[in-house]
Amino acid sequence: MNHPQPDRPRSLRMDPRDNVAIVVNAGGLREGAQLEGGLTLTEPVPEAHKFALNDLPQGAPIIRYGVTIGYATRAIQRGSWVHEGLITLPEAPALDSLPLATETPKPQPPLEGYTFQGYRNPDGTAGTKNILAISTTVQCVSSSVEYAIRRIKAELLPRYPNVDDVVAITHNYGCGVAINAPGAEIPIRTLGNLALNPNLGGEPLVVSLGCEKMQPSRMLPASKLPVLREESYVMRFQDEEYRGFGDIIAAIMQMAEKRLDRLNQRRRVTCPASDLVVGLQCGGSDAFSGATANPAVGFASDLLVRAGATVMFSEVTEVRDAIDLLTARAADESVARELVRQMHWYDAYLGRGDADRSANPTPGNKEGGLANIVEKSLGSIAKAGTSAITGVFGPGERVTKKGLIFAATPASDFICGTLQLAASMNMHIFTTGRGTPYGLAMAPVIKVASRTELAQRWPDLIDLDAGRIATGHATIEEIGWELFRMVLEVASGNQQTWADHWGLHNDFALFNPAPVT
Amino acid sequence: MNHPQPDRPRSLRMDPRDNVAIVVNAGGLREGAQLEGGLTLTEPVPEAHKFALNDLPQGAPIIRYGVTIGYATRAIQRGSWVHEGLITLPEAPALDSLPLATETPKPQPPLEGYTFQGYRNPDGTAGTKNILAISTTVQCVSSSVEYAIRRIKAELLPRYPNVDDVVAITHNYGCGVAINAPGAEIPIRTLGNLALNPNLGGEPLVVSLGCEKMQPSRMLPASKLPVLREESYVMRFQDEEYRGFGDIIAAIMQMAEKRLDRLNQRRRVTCPASDLVVGLQCGGSDAFSGATANPAVGFASDLLVRAGATVMFSEVTEVRDAIDLLTARAADESVARELVRQMHWYDAYLGRGDADRSANPTPGNKEGGLANIVEKSLGSIAKAGTSAITGVFGPGERVTKKGLIFAATPASDFICGTLQLAASMNMHIFTTGRGTPYGLAMAPVIKVASRTELAQRWPDLIDLDAGRIATGHATIEEIGWELFRMVLEVASGNQQTWADHWGLHNDFALFNPAPVT
Ligand SMILES: [Ca+2]
Ligand SMILES: [Ca+2]
Ligand SMILES: [Ca+2]
Ligand SMILES: [Ca+2]
Ligand SMILES: [Ca+2]
Known part of the structure; x- marks a missing residue:
């Protein structure tokens, strides 16, 4: 690990094909700042915002992650700020002509021998906590x-x-x-499957x-x-005996x-890492999320998939605006088609409510340097690493497969978290750029910051600082391994998250x- | 007050035009039971369920509250059970040909001199509690x-x-x-107006x-x-100073x-009853709700309106299925048209989601004797008494008028309660037949039971027993006055609700x- 000087102008480029990079330095860089490779900024560029690596004529594609995130609305000079107003929003990929399992990644070599100390359940799953829930x-x-x-x-x-905790599964549904x-099947199965989460024994x-x-x-x-057929599990207020x-x-x-x-009689036992069901999410993203935290999570995700x-x-x-990259990566055509079906469903759901695509990213995302939903999608997808997608499940469905799964949910943080818990998540990794005190009662949440400034400002809320990737203090691989090991420690109850x-x-x-x- | 024998077969007819009545006795009545006026039941009839007062040919209107609630699907003999399966569901009244302010009730004589001890607010409203809320x-x-x-x-x-309490106004909205x-304007204005509720000072x-x-x-x-312009009222987690x-x-x-x-420096002062903003609601209704609790609340509602x-x-x-009765009662045509507009909006909202009108009443409502939404509507509207409707407000809007107001909300209990709080409710009356432990932090909730059996079974949850109307122990007027006085006592902090x-x-x-x- 090298320790570069903190004040040197620094930037991050995600892919050799990119014609933009982002500024790393806290507070941004001044006009005239000299970057690696001899580039000089022609105007001030805020932290995490993009600048042009070449002269870009009007209409030129703006390329990040090796992908076009939009087109230049006017000519942009090398070294100048490529802000939201200079980038058109491309159309969402049409759902009827997507590549289906055309670039399925080869399986990576298995990772053997990684374990955690968990609670073994009668149905074969394992818990990372030992919780009584009341539905x-x-x-x-x-x-x-x-x-x-x-x-x-x-x-x-x-x-x-x-017993770690007693949790109420309350909600505004039911009548x-x-x-x-x-x-309506979505909230109903969500509530049923929440009660079956592996952390509830x-x-x-x-x-x-x-x-x-x-x-x-x-x-x-x-x-x-089976236990529900043997013993009464329902209590009704209106029963006349009360x-x-x-x-x-x-x-x-x-x-x-x-x-x-x-529950009190249960003890932690050694469980293979393959018993982990890890949900990934981001919230309060900035341009660093897709450059530091999410790629590191993606690396850890690949390790977890390799560990089964x-x-x-x-x-x-x-993910909607980069769905073509995901359908190509599906393990087979049926998985790809299920991805398409979930996108169709959500397009129709948003269309019924006249929702506007440009509502995401949030003002905070944009202030943080994310120009549009395409750029946000690419950064978001970085969390999923490079494995083949082996399964797709609808909102609130229980996930029954190993490997990298797309569990379709809204992006809204606690709705997504709740649906992932219903899907049987027993560990949660949450990346944030702007910062959020996110936490859930039913599964441990490891919060990964995309920037060192945030990790240092909120030392008692952020569990892992992936901003070190931007400052050159660590590589994506190093943070990925650190996170993988932290997942096993937290799952074992050896380390407590801040939440x-x-x-x-x-x-x-x-x-x-x-x-x- | 008379004290009739509890075991005598008893029934309730709401209007002289009715051709059905409901059974009052707990546990229902046996075949052969002799009712007042010489009628004999030809089969067992459950408690709160209807029986025929005359022979009804197939296709005959079933009349309750003086209104047709459906038509006989086959001939029904005098004295037999008129259950859900024997009644067709009539079409909802068409919204384009409703009577508009055609039967506006004359104002009833004012009730002078009624007061409560409340907290006077800078904006002229008054609180019944003195609460700090954090939005x-x-x-x-x-x-x-x-x-x-x-x-x-x-x-x-x-x-x-x-200071009575500190309350968090939390929600799943905002991002x-x-x-x-x-x-989207609905949740946004709801949250803004919740913060302005009179009980928050x-x-x-x-x-x-x-x-x-x-x-x-x-x-x-x-x-x-004004205070918001003078002093900082916003705290932001992501501000760099923290x-x-x-x-x-x-x-x-x-x-x-x-x-x-x-807030601690405030003291209760004498306020006229006209400072009350009383929200009415029902939940877990049965056929008694519309026969006992709701008419008694209706009587109290008239008293409150007379008190300003x-x-x-x-x-x-x-109310949708009896909307023609409400548009007729509007104070003027513009109020009636606003009622129609709110119904249109909700019809479209339900239609977008392919919702089925027959989903209301609930299975519990039906088991309790409510055949369909028309019958439930008539019973629900009974809460509104007999005054003219002087104003109509959309969901989450702040109510700025005196008199009887229709504040458009869903029926879902806590959504309705939340919207009524946003509308500036400082007292809540909630009627229930099947029983619910409903309560809100921001305003006192008086729970009125439609049946004595429920009031006796849940003595520490039900505040007022309107079931005495069915058993002949009290009249609608007596319970109505009792409730009116209870509202003033609870609003003054002299009596605590069970919630x-x-x-x-x-x-x-x-x-x-x-x-x-
Ligand atoms: Ca988000
Ligand atoms: Ca999210
Ligand atoms: Ca809560
Ligand atoms: Ca209800
Ligand atoms: Ca209700």
Whole structure:
């Protein structure tokens, strides 16, 4: 590892074909700054923003990651700032003429012998935490279940030291919704599959009001797990045996205690890295996300895939504009076609609501140097590494394959995280450029910063500084390996993430494309 | 008040024109049961379900509340059970030929001299509670703000005994949403107006991440309140002055303490009843809701309107099928036309999502005896009493008129409650037949049971038993006056609701008709 001087003008170019690079230095660079290779900036360029490596005539393609991210709206001089206003937005790739599995990557050599200490579940999956969750079928019971959980944590949990946490799966679904409308299957299966997340030990407990539209048997049929056929797992507020709130809370606590007792008997055992189901996501991205954090995550993703794990990437709206690169990388044509089907579904969903493609990236993304959704997509896809895509799953579906998976979700951070948990995620990697205190109760979240400035400003929120790639203090490979090892340590309970340290655990956020009533 | 024998077969007919009545007795009535007026049941009829008062030929209208709720699918004998399967669903009233202000009720005599002890706000409104709320512009900061509030409650609130509570206005909006799509104005104005609710003392505090789509100035422009132009009301996580999570939390706590200090200096003063903004809602309805609780609330609603208050009813999907009765009752044609416009908007919203009208009522409603949405609508509208409708407001708009207002919202309980809070509700009346532990942090919720059995089974959740109307222990007028007096007592802080006693306060639930991205 070399230690370059921090003040030297530095830039990052992602691919030899690129005709732009980004400025690395905090605070940006002044007019006249001399970059590697003898290039001189003709005007000030903000940090993380692009400048031209050559003279670009009007209409010339702007190339980053070896891909055209748009066209020059006017002639751009070598060394000048290539800002959002100078780049046209290309059309999204048409979905009817995409390359299907035309460039499927060859499998990389397997990585043997990597393990973590996890909780083995009856269904063969493994947990990285040992959590009791209480599911709810309807919003009406949310605050009561939260009341019960406050009491469980105060009165019961101290007696069950091997149980990590008690979590309420609350939401605004279950009644007052068009439950038979197209799309309603998404929130329903999401809630059912959340209860089956590997970090919950196969011990679902469902609290129902009684008169709601989404009945417990619809959300989580007993056929889903052997234990559900043997033991009552549903508590209904409106059952006539409960005389008042005291009785209701006592009943929930009693059912919770049975499960706490069994969960408490579990111990961590050695599990192969192939038991990991790692969800990848980004939020609050900047131009460094796609240059430092996401490529490093991509390297770790390849390592995880080589170790036999499941790695999920998601966020339809952030991959849509580079979907041609993904369909080409599919393991086979049927996987590619399923990718296309998910893009079609989402195009139609956005079209029904008259949503505007240019709404993503956010103002913050743009201020951070991302010109448009194409550039953001390329940076986002960098998280997925270079493996073949072996499977595609719809929003809220449980992922049942190993390898690199596309789990279709919105990009909205907590909706994506909730859907990845339903997909059976037991470890989460989250990259951020602008910075966010993101965290989830059900799985550990490793937050990777794209810039050293952010990692240093938020030392008690950011778990890994990938900004060292930009400053030359580390390579993509080095950070990738560091992250891979951190995943195993966190999954084993040997290292705590900052989100878990502070208890920063957002509520679940459902994706419900159907109307409320 | 008379005290009839509990075991005598009893029934309720709502209007002299009705050809059905409902069974009142708990557990229903047996075949052969003899009812008042010499009618004999020809088969068992469940509690709250309808039976025929006359022989009804096939195709005959089934009349309840003096209104046709459907037609007999086959001949029905006098004294037999008129269940859901025997009633066709009539078409929803067409929106292009409704009576507009054709039967505007005359104003009833004013009720003078009724007051409550409330908190006077700078903008002229009055609070029934004295709450510090912390608004958020984006989901990313929710769990951090909740962390800050736990510390504020533990470390600061004990020193400010006149402040009732500290509440986080969290949500899943702000980023990852199509913020310029049609309908996006609804969640945005909802969040802005929530911060202006009269129970929050005009002291908004907004926590922002920094890079989110919905910037603080869009959610709550400083022009909304004089105080916002004088003092900083926005805290941004990503501001460079904050070094880590500790700094961020300290900054939120410091801004909170300034507001706690000012709120703590407030005292309750005598306010006229006309300062009340009472939101009406029902949830978990049964056939008794429309026969006991809702008519009693309707009577109280008329009293409140006579006392000069604002009374809001809502729940578009529950009034849609009886909208002709409401447009006729509008104070003038422009109010009636605005009602029609809101119905049109919602019809289109449901149509875009292919939602099925028969999805409401819920299975629980039907089991409780409500045959269809028409019958449910008539029972729901009973809450609105008999006054003229003086104003109509869209979802999340701030209500600025006195009298009986239709505030258009979905029927989904917490979405409706959240929108009514945004509309400036400072008191909430919630009727329930099947039973729900509904509660909100921002305004007191009086829960009215439609049945004595529920009120007795849940004595520590139900605030008022309107079931006494069915059993003959009280009249609609008596319960209506009791509720009116209870509203004044609760608004004055002299009586605590059960929801407040247990702290059953659901999270806010936004209505976002636009897509997520
Ligand atoms: Ca994002
Ligand atoms: Ca995201
Ligand atoms: Ca919550
Ligand atoms: Ca309802
Ligand atoms: Ca409702």
